[in-house]
Amino acid sequence: MSPHPESSTVPGSAVAGAPPEPSRLLSDIEAAAVTLRDVARVTPLESSRWLSDRIGGPVFLKCENLQRAGSFKIRGAYVRIARLAPEVRERGVVAASAGNHAQGVALAARLLGAKATVFMPVGVPIPKEEATRGYGAEVVLEGATVDEALRAATAYAEATGAVLIHPFDHPDVIAGQATLGLEILEQCPDVATVLVPVGGGGLAAGVAAALAARGSRARVIGVQAAGAAAYPPSLAAGHPVSLESMATMADGIAVGRPGDAPFELIRRYVSDVVTVSEEALSRSLLLVLERAKLLVEPAGAAPVAALLEASLDVEPPVVAVLSGGNIDPLVLMRVLRHGMAAAxxxxxxxxxxxxxxxxxxxxxxxxxxxxxxxxxxxxxxxxxxxxxxxxxxxxxxxxxxxxxxxxxxxxxxxxxxxxxxx
Missing domain, CATH: 3.30.70.260 (ACT domain)
Structure with missing residues (x-):
């Protein structure tokens, strides 16, 4: 990660290679926290008695589903856009997403006075499309998948000079997501285990880097859907590996290839990456709704699903990050039905x-x-x-x-x- 605004002025740029040392990481993350002051909410850390009873020690839910725009994405999107030089920001920003990143970029751009164009796949849930438009972005429906929309967004950036705001593969985005790690340490200083959903890896990389930079010995465990788990084979290979196919209800973490920048941080600072089944995801979403009275999307329920797996050994206190709560009502109906069947x-x-x-x-x-x-x-x-x-x-x-x-x-x-x- 780099604290220098000028490093963020190239559309789609990302810094790969060896991660910075902890002192430099901490400086960058703390600078991001200052940038996000009065922008991102300090989301609550709620104790969970039913999960605590299950593992035999304190478990807390970090409620990023209550964050502005419904997920953690505003953190990274805002920091990325805020660090652009003014003359670069005037060219506008562009992103590709089927949901959370779209809304995070749209809101961040509006707050910073930048024009935002968001490419979304054809058939994206109407509530997510309308929410993105509602934050002021121009929405272009392109392609059948997020990957196809991303290619269209990249072509748009090259043609217009707009800056591509990648959902996870940029140091400034990771620095923004890392502020969540600082909040966890402030709210639960003695945390021993943090469970984080993993798609491209920006959130897990940021949280793990923040904890390491602050000297915490807490283990950070990434959680992926078994049907879209690119990190286990990538970590085994020592470099990002692309999946040939994906199938999961957790669209928020359905990413076919890890980002280069988060991969290096995850390899260094994340203790393990585990996978959970579709049944566990839907059952966990149902349990969080019933027991904690919190609505989360399938990706946001992944850490709870991991806690429900008997094979996962964790040391309390545990913090499970509920990364987002943006779910289409029609999808929610199907997931709840699936969760009831799984239960x-x-x-x-x-x-x-x-x-x-x-x-x-x-x-x-x-x-x-x-x-x-x-x-x-x-x-x-x-x-x-x-x-x-x-x-x-x-x-x-x-x-x-x-x-x-x-x-x-x-x-x-x-x-x-x-x-x-x-």
Whole structure:
């Protein structure tokens, strides 16, 4: 990272190679904190009793989902744009994003009086597009993926002279994200473990660098979605490695290749990078909503998902960074449904019943007796797999958890209903 504004005047520039020494890192990060004073909120650090009970020591949630524009991204975007020379800033800035970075750049540019153009993929959720426009940015829908939008943004920067504000691969962006690490140390001086979501790596690199520069011995653990985990193979190879494909609901950390600048910091200062499943992500989002009364996006729930994995050994006090809360309502509905299923509280099944009057009513009576809440019923009579004297009923049932789910299935089996799963 470099504290010098003139180093940030080249569109899309990034500094690779060996990270600066801790004293220089600290100077740069503290300068970023001064820049962000009265801009970024000092987000709350909330204790979590249910997670504390699980690991046997204090766990705190760092609520960046309550940050301005709904995520930590305003920190890095604002510092990056603020460090541009005035004559460079006048040319405007450009970014590519499907959500959080778009809103962070749009808000930062508005606060600093710069024109912002944001390329977003075609089909981006309408609330995210509208929020980006609402902060004053010009939105251009281009490409089917963020990578395609980024290529279009890069071409735009080269053609117009606008400065490309990369979401993670620039020292000034990392310095801005690193201010979150300073806040964690101020709010929890004895923190022993920090869990951070990882996509391109800017946030984890910044937080880990901040803690190391302040002399903290806390372990920083990065968390990636298993379906978009570029860091484990990259760290094993010793250099950034591109994924051939990605598949995860956590679009905020779905990045196919680590950034060069954050990779070097993560290799030096991050203790480990672990992965979590889609089921763990959705279940964690549901638990954070129910237990902590906080709405987070799937990427923001990744640290909690890691804590729920039995294989993760952490030393308390633990801080789990909830990186963002921007989630499309339609996606939220699907994720919550997935989370309820992962938690054993949502059951989709198919049951064969006699094709006679009262057959369906008898099944529903048994489910009511088992205290199962039937959400949906589909009655199917025509199928080559059915006998002439039976019908198949597709059911969606809400349960109280895994134990209750097993009780329902055991009850149906004991009565003699053939059950299969949708």
């Amino acid at each position: 054993g509280r949502y059951l989709s099944l198919r049951v064969r019943v006699p094709d006679q009057p009262g057959g369906l009513a008898a099944l529903l009576t048994e489910l009511a007796a088992a205290d199962a809440n039937v959400l949906d019923v589909v009655h199917e009579r025509t199928s080559a797999s059915l006998h002439l004297n039976e019908v198949e009923v597709a059911l969606q049932v809400e349960t109280r958890g895994r134990h209750h789910r097993e009780e329902i299935l055991k009850r149906l089996g004991k009565i003699g209903y053939p059950v299969s799963f949708s």
